[in-house]
Amino acid sequence: MHHVASIKSNLVVFALLMVLLLATVGASYVPLGVMHFPVAMVIATVKTVLIVLFFMHALHSHRLTWIICVASFLWLLLMIVFTIIDFLSRGWLDILGK
Amino acid sequence: MWNFPLFPDQASSHASSIDALYFFEWAVAIFFSIVIGIAVVVLAVRYRSGSKVDRTNPPTHSQFMEAIWIAIPFVIGMVMFAWGAILFYDMYDPPGDALEVSVVGKQWMWYIQHAQGRAEINELHIPVGQAVKLTMTSQDVIHSFFVPAFRVKQDVLPGRYTSLWFQPTKPGRYHLFCAEYCGTNHSVMGGWVEVMEPAAYERWLTEGGSGPSMAEEGARLFLQHHCAGCHRDSVTVKAPRLEGVYGRPVPIQNGKDVSFVTADVAYIRDSILRPKSQVVAGYEPIMPSFEGQISETDLLKIIAYIKSLSGKEAVR
Amino acid sequence: MDTATMAHTNVAEHASDASPLLLHQFDDVHQQSESSILGMWLFLATEVMFFGGLLTAFAVYRLLNPREIALASQNLNVPLGCVNTMVLLVSSLTMALAVRASQLGRRKDVVRMLLLTMIFGTMFLVVKGFEWRADYHENLIPWINFEVPHHQAEEVHELGLVPAKMELFFIMYFFMTGLHALHLIIGIVMLAIMAHLVHRNWFSGSGAVQIEVAGLYWHFIDIVWVFLYPLLYLISAH
């Protein structure tokens, strides 16, 4: 009933995850300045995508599963972005307390 | 008992413009309520069960109608938004010549300090026709400064300044309320705003015994806390002179870069409480923190003093 | 007045061809397995928002107090965190293999892989425990004994940093890693039960659906850590 992933593909995904892990740690020692944080998050996201697609079999499941994955991630982003809008833009105007 | 008010006084320059928007919105609300109300009643009567009317082919959908009643609320909504947003901006953007008043809220009273020195509790005396700007903070929980007759309200928060301005247009005595729930006596944390003729106001200012102005008080505190030791007199310590600092862009050392921030009230507050978080370029971070040593009210006085130096030329 | 016609599929009839483990509300096994998997995915969406509240708070505080947070983060043990990430990723691999084994009906392998997964999960907790113990000895635990580490005291003083804000970092750190560890413990217990049931041949088949659902949860815990690690440990390793 389900797609059965081969041992080999599991191992390949695992190897990729390890490489990415080393990449994050490595990147944190490279002076990237402001890019430091985005790079770390992009790598984490790629890792997540790998885990979700292969280990959690999202690749071979319903469209609905995809929607849930994307939506929950999007919702989290929504919450963070709209909250940050407030804190980031405080003081952009020359009005005390706004 | 029957001559109770149904509408608040309009006693500030904001009041009439906000009321205009408010009436417009009620007009929209009443219009739609009536349209829907009449539609419901008319349809209910006409199509009541048993009445002899044509009921053939009741429509079940219409893209056209849906489009119309998506478009209308959308457009009306955007008008309300834009109108409200513009007014909102004006209500917080103070004119340059505003009278400066400082406000500290605490459980459960308002402490108010005029630039000229007079302090009062739960009362605010101001001259009619003169724009007033409040710089506000709280010593404990969140409160909210609310004068219905002026249509203004702003939360005051611990550890932070917020501001508010208005221009009273009518002499009189108006309610001052605390509008953010703050504990047991929230409902009695308030008092009066007394809008006076300018002459009466001048008299009032001096009659409290012509005490020192806020800036003068601040100058005293400036000595008392040994600020002057570094900022005015010292030849050994290299500290920036504070004349002309207020309102100007200040160069801040930021790693190897220099960035500029405007020296507003919040910046000066931070400079005193957390001096090392923003170090002026070209100076050593030797200023000690005064966190916990100066009360909110004294802090406001010192800031008033530093502000009063802004007319003078900086000697950098 | 009817919106429906009644078809002649009798309740009793449909029950007869079903597996003994089919719950009464489902028509067939397919519907049942689909429901459990969908349920778990939705639960994970809930979990995303659960951790999300903390991540939002952390994001805001990092924005407001960048220097204190960065300095405080330097007290975390980057290599240990890295090892732990590896351990957790390995456990994800074994979990995936357990799911595979169950799909192929190899019960022995399933149990074996589940046990391995549990062992790696426990290993993570043990390492984490050592980290926390070290934090305790370095006086880094808010409420209990937090104080600015000696080697950073000077820097804190010089830069005029606020010790309370460093403490704030540790509050968030312990809250998030604590919650993560709690999830892991629940996961380990769940896997233990699964392993036991598979061993006893309790499931029809080898519990492919149940193991798959448990796997989803396990991988999710892994994903949370994939984000926590760079967010907490690698802020200013350089």
Added chain:
Amino acid sequence: MSAVAVEPRESVAVEENYLSDHTVKSWLLTTDHKRIGILYLISVTLFFLVGGAAASMMRFELMTPKGDLLGSPDVYNRLFTTHGVVMIFFFLVPSIPAVLGNFLIPLMIGARDLAFPILNLMSWYVYIIGGSIAIYILMFGGVDTGWTFYTPFSTMYSNTMVVHAAIAVFITGFSSILTGLNFIVTIHTMRAPGMSWFRLPLFVWAHYATSLIMVLGTPVLAIAVALIAVERGFGIGIFNPNLGGDPVLFQHLFWFYSHPAVYIMILPGMGVISEIIPCFARRPIFGYRFIAASSLAIAVIGFVVWGHHMFVSGQSMYAGMVFSMLSFLVAVPSAIKVFNWTSTMYKGSIRFDTPMLYALGFIGLFTIGGLTGMMLSTLAVDIHVHDTYFVVAHFHYIMVGGAVMAYLGGIHFWWPKITGRMYSELLGKLSALTVFIGFNLTFFPQFVLGYLGMPRRYFEYASEFQVLNVMSTAGASILAAGYALPLFYLLLSLRQPPTAGKNPWGATGLEWQVDSPPTTHNFDFTPRIDRAPYAYSPVAIEGFDGYSDHGSH
């Protein structure tokens, strides 16, 4: 008009149904969605009485400007907190979904139960645990923070049982999450053959949208109150500005859930109205697809407007403008619904039974509540009316005039299905009327009071506000009588034998094809659906004289 392939079985009144087993154990261990619905019905009603008692005492105190009738402001502060917490978290959020949703969703989609019946029972227990803590708090000290728990008051200054309250809310949140999760899965996987998405009743669509909010929003509330409990319990600084925190951050986390939560409260109500109106207008609903889609639109856009509760909180001006604009967008899907319901009456054959009266009341009061919501989301106007009685009036118009009316309408509509009994139609109409009149008298004066500047959460108030407050209190007593009435005659109806028949309203919808009360397994046959919902015809009903037992014959 009926196209029945199989003779519906004659219903025999004495036959086994889901209510037959009377033992306490059979109730407390039941996994039957209908029984769990009843368990919720009872518990939710009790909490409504608790919240209503607190409201009555508040209105009593507010008859005089001085704080003289209840003795101390601390009592009053505990009262409105209790009232808010109980009414929101323990009454209105679970009311329609957990009672009617639980009972009806499987019936409406042709399923034998929800996907996870044990989980369903568990959510009731979780709710009861949270509720017991709430009652415990009430008896041993109370909380005085307001239902919004704003820091730093809640974490550092209040000396009441805030940690307990946080735990109660935290726990109850999970009941909500589990219910939502159960509904979503059920609606996806358990639909009977032929029940395609666009054949779903709108009640189910509304609950689908509601469940999305429950699943995605509630965990954030849980975290927000957990942070409060931790900060207060351990005395450390999380939102304390002196320790690097920010109290406004708490407000963001709180409203991230609590604004969408208002749609948890109204969307199911809108679902109920969408069932009642076509049934009593005897014609298909107008604009089915738009009503269905607007539920989803409300659920999604509703997530990004929360900052409109924070216009004067010290939030940045840019954020205020973004949130204000989005708030106007969220009004559009609500408008779609109101206009479509109204159009559904055109060319209908309208009867005015109790549920319909409640539904019509809903349309009017919700419209006023919603339009005053527009005023609140207007930045400049909100500065003046924020935290005044204007806001109190706004949300009671929507929550009491809207959601509670819809809830009562739904209870009256499905009462024959749930219990098999009819209630007194006369008393039913009387209750709808009393509630409508009492409601308006209670809450309309509060709009005026609010614009005059009377702040909310006030134990004492300025004397010029008294007349309007007395009017409001008078209205509240009429309202209380209006609510007491159904309690009385609905309970009374239980003494009769179940004679309502399968379909007393002549309604379409699968739930009306099974027995009243339904049997434990709902359907003896797997139903097969071959047409859109609301297949009413106003013309066919011309000769219809009263509702009969089997409308389909």
